[in-house]
Amino acid sequence: MEIRVRFKDIDTGKRRCRMCGYIYDPEKGDQLRNISPGIPFEDLPDNWRCPVCKYQKWQFSIVLKEPLLEIEKELYL
Ligand SMILES: [Zn+2]
Numbered sequence: 829m830e831i832r833v834r835f836k837d838i839d840t841g842k843r844r845c846r847m848c849g850y851i852y853d854p855e856k857g858d859q860l861r862n863i864s865p866g867i868p869f870e871d872l873p874d875n876w877r878c879p880v881c882k883y884q885k886w887q888f889s890i891v892l893k894e895p896l897l898e899i900e901k902e903l904y905l
Contacts, residue, residue: 838892838893839890839891839892839893840891840892840893841853841854841855841868841869842854842869842890842891843869843888843889843890843891844888844889844890844891845878845880845881845883845887845888846883846887846888846889847878847881847883847887848878848880848881848883850878850879850880850881851891852869852872852888854866854867854868854869858872858876858879860879861876861879863876869885869888872885
């Protein structure tokens with residue numbers, strides 16, 4: 829259980845297309861489809877597709893922060 833919470837904490841919000849490697853970054857949005865910066869991946873319209881290869885939303889995977897960076901951050905706190 830503790831591990832699950834931790835993984836949630838280091839979710840970057842980015843989602844990677846499993847087909848072509850395109851990364852949706854919510855801080856940048858998707859200019860090609862008029863998605864403004866700040867829109868979380870989960871709030872994208874259901875008909876949103878990968879701008880590169882047209883894969884559907886559910887075929888994207890979660891991008892997590894590098895665990896090593898997280899450890900470094902904790903040491904400096
Ligand atoms: Zn793609």
